[in-house]
Amino acid sequence: MTLLDTASRDAATLETTPTRYIEGRAARFAYRRLGPSTGTPLVLLQHFSGNIDAWDPAVVNALAADRPVIAFDNAGVGRSTGQTPDNVEAMARDAVDFINSLGLSKVDLLGFSLGGCVAQQIASEHGALVRKLILVGTAPKGGEEHLLMVLQQAFSQTDAPDPRLPLFFTTSDPSRSSGLAFLKRTKVRKDDRDTDNGNAVTDPQAKALITWCATPDPDHEILRAIRQPVLVVSGSHDTMLPADNAYVMFKHLSNAQLALYPDSGHGALFQHHEMFVSHVRTFLDAEAIAA
Amino acid sequence: MTLLDTASRDAATLETTPTRYIEGRAARFAYRRLGPSTGTPLVLLQHFSGNIDAWDPAVVNALAADRPVIAFDNAGVGRSTGQTPDNVEAMARDAVDFINSLGLSKVDLLGFSLGGCVAQQIASEHGALVRKLILVGTAPKGGEEHLLMVLQQAFSQTDAPDPRLPLFFTTSDPSRSSGLAFLKRTKVRKDDRDTDNGNAVTDPQAKALITWCATPDPDHEILRAIRQPVLVVSGSHDTMLPADNAYVMFKHLSNAQLALYPDSGHGALFQHHEMFVSHVRTFLDAEAIAA
Numbered sequence: 318m319t320l321l322d323t324a325s326r327d328a329a330t331l332e333t334t335p336t337r338y339i340e341g342r343a344a345r346f347a348y349r350r351l352g353p354s355t356g357t358p359l360v361l362l363q364h365f366s367g368n369i370d371a372w373d374p375a376v377v378n379a380l381a382a383d384r385p386v387i388a389f390d391n392a393g394v395g396r397s398t399g400q401t402p403d404n405v406e407a408m409a410r411d412a413v414d415f416i417n418s419l420g421l422s423k424v425d426l427l428g429f430s431l432g433g434c435v436a437q438q439i440a441s442e443h444g445a446l447v448r449k450l451i452l453v454g455t456a457p458k459g460g461e462e463h464l465l466m467v468l469q470q471a472f473s474q475t476d477a478p479d480p481r482l483p484l485f486f487t488t489s490d491p492s493r494s495s496g497l498a499f500l501k502r503t504k505v506r507k508d509d510r511d512t513d514n515g516n517a518v519t520d521p522q523a524k525a526l527i528t529w530c531a532t533p534d535p536d537h538e539i540l541r542a543i544r545q546p547v548l549v550v551s552g553s554h555d556t557m558l559p560a561d562n563a564y565v566m567f568k569h570l571s572n573a574q575l576a577l578y579p580d581s582g583h584g585a586l587f588q589h590h591e592m593f594v595s596h597v598r599t600f601l602d603a604e605a606i607a608a
Numbered sequence: 609m610t611l612l613d614t615a616s617r618d619a620a621t622l623e624t625t626p627t628r629y630i631e632g633r634a635a636r637f638a639y640r641r642l643g644p645s646t647g648t649p650l651v652l653l654q655h656f657s658g659n660i661d662a663w664d665p666a667v668v669n670a671l672a673a674d675r676p677v678i679a680f681d682n683a684g685v686g687r688s689t690g691q692t693p694d695n696v697e698a699m700a701r702d703a704v705d706f707i708n709s710l711g712l713s714k715v716d717l718l719g720f721s722l723g724g725c726v727a728q729q730i731a732s733e734h735g736a737l738v739r740k741l742i743l744v745g746t747a748p749k750g751g752e753e754h755l756l757m758v759l760q761q762a763f764s765q766t767d768a769p770d771p772r773l774p775l776f777f778t779t780s781d782p783s784r785s786s787g788l789a790f791l792k793r794t795k796v797r798k799d800d801r802d803t804d805n806g807n808a809v810t811d812p813q814a815k816a817l818i819t820w821c822a823t824p825d826p827d828h829e830i831l832r833a834i835r836q837p838v839l840v841v842s843g844s845h846d847t848m849l850p851a852d853n854a855y856v857m858f859k860h861l862s863n864a865q866l867a868l869y870p871d872s873g874h875g876a877l878f879q880h881h882e883m884f885v886s887h888v889r890t891f892l893d894a895e896a897i898a899a
Contacts, residue, residue, distance in 0.1 A: 575868035595890040
């Protein structure tokens with residue numbers, strides 16, 4: 318079960334590769350694995366309410382061109398069994414359980430939004446497991462969030478084709494048109510799509526994210542415990558988790574670089590996917606720099 | 609005089625290519641031109657006290673691999689004639705005079721430190737001339753500077769092999785060792801080196817930089833007048849022009865991306881030269897995004 322099938326991996330994409338399953342201690346995890354069989358795998362940690370199919374194929378497939386990339390559903394999400402916990406610490410334990418189940422001893426992490434909080438928690442506790450860390454559209458413990466307000470606004474826009482359009486993109490024409498292109502890309506896969514488990518996932522996840530931001534960490538203990546190289550990314554106009562969070566993380570991490578993108582919201586990595594992939598590749602391929 | 613010799617340009621480097629001269633209205637300008645003969649030229653605007661030979665060959669040669677790159681001495685600097693003005697506005701006029709003399713109607717600008725102030729001034733006034741803008745280790749008008757204090761400290765370190773070591777790099781071992789490698793690279797060229805004109809350059813330049821930062825621009829009129837795409841870069845621990853300046857510029861420019869680098873000072877672009885070149889290339893090669 319811990320050995321991965323490497324057949325026809327080169328041709329596989331997020332839209333075409335079959336969903337796989339692996340037994341962990343806390344859950345049976347659904348995942349997809351792309352890219353070459355060698356190299357440090359990049360494990361993706363998903364945003365609030367998202368499952369495997371909420372990742373942008375333009376980002377995932379491009380990253381998988383030169384490294385193994387693994388997207389998965391954490392406990393309770395999509396087609397993974399188990400319960401979605403209501404706190405970041407337990408989500409981090411479940412994610413580590415998944416990584417261990419695959420027999421991986423060294424990974425890179427890309428955490429987006431809530432997934433970025435989980436990624437910080439994992440990196441701060443597992444110095445040997447995590448090689449490098451990418452934090453996108455996220456907040457430090459005690460950071461600034463406007464989750465409920467922004468969600469309420471987004472879901473009140475009943476004419477929007479998808480709540481992710483107002484949530485992830487700005488109101489400018491170029492951002493909005495990037496958003497429509499993104500939504501289209503996420504809907505290409507027709508069969509073997511992931512499930513949306515509704516409030517059973519979003520209620521505990523919202524509590525986890527809000528609690529993370531409401532818990533003061535005045536000395537930035539979590540950030541200071543992260544010794545790995547970190548790439549911090551945010552959109553200029555992220556309404557849910559503002560870019561100030563990214564600047565705070567950059568300043569208090571021991572070895573971080575910061576990339577902020579123009580005219581973009583929470584989904585900056587999908588809007589500016591070519592730039593984002595280029596930055597991630599440059600970051601992950603760089604020789605280790607001083608911690 | 610306005611047509612450039614393209615012979616053996618591919619093989620040329622900053623260290624080997626001959627210095628050329630061109631008559632402008634305000635001065636006879638010294639310059640070096642590298643890279644292919646086609647494509648939008650990238651014009652480099654140098655830091656306080658620097659001449660053509662103060663650029664890092666690792667940065668300039670790598671950028672010239674796929675675009676024309678032009679380094680020059682502004683009026684009064686190095687082997688350019690004329691007088692170094694004591695204000696950014698006049699430096700911008702001289703730089704535009706140089707660009708016009710070469711017959712160039714569209715350029716990209718890379719401005720470092722004082723050169724970044726000059727670049728902002730040019731871009732704000734010449735929307736048609738400047739395609740894209742890269743601002744490194746610089747400040748907006750009214751920004752924060754600690755020039756005199758930091759210079760005084762640097763020049764009091766009589767055991768430093770070069771004042772640029774404490775000025776451009778941090779005290780960490782990796783940064784310091786990057787600094788020594790940088791200094792070595794800038795000293796490879798032996799013949800046809802540029803001159804250092806001492807106080808005739810540094811006195812008016814210091815006044816220009818300090819005045820730029822001491823002149824309030826509470827509504828960020830200069831930044832708001834810049835409609836081009838901008839890449840803003842700074843080191844995490846720039847002591848002369850702190851990274852907060854970069855974050856302010858990013859927030860008030862209409863179309864900017866920000867890149868901040870770890871464990872680095874004013875010379876972040878030289879310390880992290882591979883990353884910097886990769887970011888610049890991605891930025892300059894990107895399709896135009898919304899202004």
